[in-house]
Amino acid sequence: MENQTVRPLPFLTATRMVIRMLAVQASWNYETMLGTGIGFSVEPALRNLPGGRAGQAYHEALARETHYFNAHPYLAAVAVGALARVELDERLPPAQIERFRIALCGPLGSVGDRLVWAGWLPFTVLVALLAYGLGGGPVLVSTFFLVIYNAGHIGLRVWGLNTGWTHGKRVAGSLATPILRRGPEYLARAVMGLSGLALPLAAARILGHSEMPIADTARRTALGPHALVFLLLAIAALLGLALVKLHGRVDGWRVALLIVVLLALHSVAT
């Protein structure tokens, strides 16, 4: 019912806001975090306040919108839409808008981190690694990854802006949508399945590129030409297990760097 009464954002204003939101983290800092970026993204909508760009309302609203703000950069679109709506249509008192801004930070940060950084990104990366493992070339693998990832990325930003604008101060309810609520769980399962599937295939393809002196021996074993891959997967599993056990104490990439340094020194020294 509520949706039918909301006038849509003017197309040009919405387009400007979407483009500006792509740079929402351009001046990210430890003091105001996304604050300036949020102000920058909402600004095209604020021009519609009484008095336009020269009006008192515009300057007061812009000052408010550049205060401290923290959220996931993609889901910040929900905040941008909702803040534009409360400034323009709902005309809440300034103190209430400030409280509303602060209240949005937590949910938009945690939902976004779980959905995008811990879900969608590793999922699409593993799809790309699977495409590589199945023999995909450079154009196919990288284009495939970019298209899938950005379908979700741009879709989420546009949805966020529309949802924020449509629901205004009641936007929190829209965060209970099935995609945001159940999506991270489904993506986590897909990530688990894909990592088991894609990593052996990618490893096999990398090793298939090289001339392996031990490949001939490996061919004579029961596991055939991929015996070496299975042996390496077993070693990788042990190292991976150690990294899982040391979670929070050791970063995997630091361990990798140490091993690569030792390997490089060994290579030069022998």
Next chain:
Amino acid sequence: MTLTMILMFALLGAFLGLDVVSFPQAMLSRPIVASTIAGTLGGSASDGLLAGVFLEMMALETLPVGASRYPEWGTASVVGGALYVSREGDATSALLFAMLGAMITAWVGGWSMYALRRLNGRWTKRALPALEAGDASVVTWLQLRGLGADLLRGFALTALALALLVPLTTIAIAYGHGDSATIRAVLVAVAVSIAGSAAWKLSHGSRHGPWFFVGGLAIGCAMLLRP
């Protein structure tokens, strides 16, 4: 590698470094893409992809969560891809030293991002009176200044890394006598373990997650064993 090539890679590093956080975060900066583009620029997209796959597996555990400090893989992947495609000598040794160069660049890149954020903070503090007055031009200027500084950061980091690492890797490859099969095998094992443990740490808490992993692994291994 000629100076012109270094400058071209630096320009690519600048734009892909910008994509990591500032604009547009479309994941052009992920190693599997960034290194492939660098490879294409250097004359071999498939070599760039190979380097990118290794780096992507190592980068999988890095979550670009707001205030945390993490390695910056965008410019690092350009450096890794560029070092690998411009190799002179044994391909596997070149891959090893390209990976090493990329990982060091990623580490330094993480520090440079931290420095940039501190710098953005200082600029924002200085602009607070104008921000409190709702001055739109200052808001735009802060955003543009942040973008420009990040662009410069990526350019300088890539150019410096290549200027230092190209001669060093050339010497190292010339002196490197490691067994190619062993080097590649160790690199694969390390990369797979980082990626596998990253996926496990992120997702094993999901309902039946470990079973999905076992199922995927069974299908993957079965595909390897097919005639």
